[in-house]
Amino acid sequence: MSDTNPELSNFNALNIDVTESILSLLPIPSLVRFSSVSKLWRSIITSLPPSPSSSSSPWLFLFGIHNTSSFHNQSFAFDPLSNSWLRLPFPSLPSLHLVGSDRFLFTTAPRFSFSPIFKPNWRFTSPLRFPRINPLLAVFSTSSKLILVGGVGSIGGLVNIDDRLPVQIYDSTLDSWELCPPLPAAFRSNAHETLSSALYKRKFYFFDISSCFISSFCLDTYSWSDVQTLRPPGLLFAFLNSCNDTLVLGGMCNSDRGFSFNLWRIEEGSMEFSEIAIMPEGLLCGLVDNEDEEDGGNKYRTLKCVGSGNLVYVFNEDGHKKYPACLCEIGVENGKCRWRIVPHLPSPVNKFHKLVTFCSTVSITDVFHSQIGA
Template identity: 25%
Template sequence: MSEREEECAIGGDILEEIISHVPLVDLVSANSVASSWRSAISTSLLRLNTVKPWLMLHSQSTRSPSAVTTLAYDPRSHLWMEVQQPSSSSNSSSSIHYFSLLRSSPSSLLYMLSASRFAFSMDPLHLNWEVAAPPIGWRPDPVVAAVGNHIVVAGSGAYCGIQDDDTIPPLEIYDTTTGTWEWCDSMPTELMDSAASTWLSVAADQNKMYVSVKRSGVTYSFDPRTKTWCGPYNVRGDDVESVFFSVIGCGGKGMIVVGLRGEAEDVRSVVMWELLVETEGRRDEWEMPFQLVEKLKGESEYMPSIHLNVMGDFVFVHNPLEAREVVVYEVKEGACRWGSVTAAALDRDSCRFRNLVVSCSNVTLPYLERARNSTLLTRNKTHAF
């Protein structure tokens, strides 16, 4: 044992228990103290307080140069942090110039799209971006999803009154390994009738993209490798009539569906299902506690829609009209654990004049060690989830 390791002789279960209360971002430096500490950190993260997906809030100025402030929430540590992005004037490959509105879809993918450029990031803290040529057809409000090594951009320019149907393929696929675009000439009629992200919810796993009509719940799947659609699927089960709005996401064991019951002016409840979409087999159903529904509504009783982000066993739901409040639930072994977090650092009034984008990411200790050049600033503790 080295002299330094002798000075850090505390170990075993005691050290692992202490580590379980240390924020993940602070374990970056602790992991280099000694080999015994590295072993204890690894064991503690595996057994006591596991790494959980981070919630990311990106607040973008609507004025040039469209600067973005990113806040990250770590549910494991109950801690908000600010992510300092590399300067866009640097020569680093990670730097990015925000040339259009920032968007997310689904969960971990951030992108910007203009008539001349397409930029995207799937990096956990979005420190690294790739810039590519844009799709052949211009779509003001497309459905976008990352499926394996492909990024799918779907939607019709004709829907927005810009071009005729024949001038834009309904769907284009970007291959991230070759940097090339491919066309797909087919899209279900029910989706083409609502071919914009305003009306469609999208989810993706490593093999397929799932697209669901938010008002009806009618859902289809698309395989970018074979360019084939399957469906329609009924993801609402017996709640087709009582649910007026629903969104989808891909979780660790299947599809997550979150729906609003009642009507926009009087949301009676928020319900969540976990199911196997292609067999339409419902696994479990949970109803959001009343006090959390009230938090989602915020100051207004009007809640016409919700946004959903899913990563593993964690589900993040927010009301786009009151985006500072996020309901979090963890689905594990058939049980649902509910909670909520508030982004106190975001001023309620200023949010109304900024583009606010929500995403989530798997941020691991090895990733944080590689991203040392990014400064994470602790903001405040929140109540435990």
């Protein structure tokens, strides 16, 4: 190909370091396409080190699950650097109990297993000591360990919502599970439906969306902190995230100014909060249906947010508007935040019974061998 394309021949004649510098500025979807241009480009692209912009700009992953027909399942990934959605192949394993975190997908039933998002290679773990459905989880210790918290017990297809299940930690190098103390009693037994979590400085934080209780599990001592209350004025509900080496709370407020979606920085230990940003009113209106002005804050109840790096994504889980979303870039302009809308999902978009959403950093090696499309 390079023999018949003078422009490509000139590009290949560049110093390798210069070529690497140019290619490293491109978003990952572009690199995937350009890797097929020539063997030289393919070699350079696959050897590129992770770029700082990629590590601070996590992708948003959305896995839509249809309860009765797997044919209607769909999965998408949003790259903030190219400002575009990509379609992903949907996982082949049973999807009703799908969970995602840090470049991995997990299934909790009928057996616990995990796989890289972009290159499905499912690995079944040794049996869980206490099987469960819909837990919260996080990957830590350089992706070699996994912590599993909350959820509801599952034995022989039967669910037990009255049992406070112990925390379980999985060591992938030993293929073994370790039992630890369960969630504090202040958290309801069905907290898998109301809990938000964030991994921050070797602690796994849990925030109850309704009660605003917060506690953390120390990954060094395997112990829980005291339960505290974190409720900024006017807070209706919120979600906890770890962004740019700080805890960030994002949620809906109702104040004298009306309804707003706010972001707060949370101080570790004291749980004191300071406002980071407020979503522009126009963006908030674009996420919800404004036809009914008398439903109070109920129309905002389907809003969720996830965050990592310098980004917080806010999206609507209701399929009526085809899952609109926006994002906030934290501290990009003289320490200030910048909001922008996320493009619509590529059509056609099905209506789902459940959404599995999370964000994660992505490298070119993660996606190079995957089959993705715009």
